[in-house]
Amino acid sequence: MDLITKTRELGALLQQDERYLKLMEAQKKNEADSELNELISKIQLVQMSFQHEASKEDRDEQKLAEYDKEFGQLYAQVMENENMKAYEAARAEIDSLMTYLTGILGMCLQGADPETCEPPQEGCNGNCEGCSGCN
Secondary structure (H helix, E strand, O other), X not given: OOHHHHHHHHHHHHOOOHHHHHHHHHHHHHXXXXXXXXXXXXXXXXXXXXXXXXXXOOOOHHHHHHHHHHHXXXXXXXXXXXXXXXXXXXXXXXXXXXXXXXXXXXXXXXXOOOOOOOOOOOXXXXXXXXXXXXX
């Protein structure tokens, strides 16, 4: 077996993992949420308006501030949406898994034993001096 074949096998395993399935389900719910999609469309329009105004030679700083404020309000509404909250939580789980997996690979590239190496937990720099433990 070569590395590419094993990587494809790992990819197939990832797609069977409950965290991946949860993310895909959350993504479907986001796509079906018309209120959420309307808010996202509004955000995109505000971004385009901001960029258009910012690119002008005689840009109106007050308009830019208004666009920025409107963007912040819309963004807050998007992030309060229950489907978006579920999506963000599921994405964080996948991101954590991928960080862990790439950490193992990175350690292996540095000569660590693939069977036993453990990457440091998030927020840990691997230096245990003065540390009360990773629990």
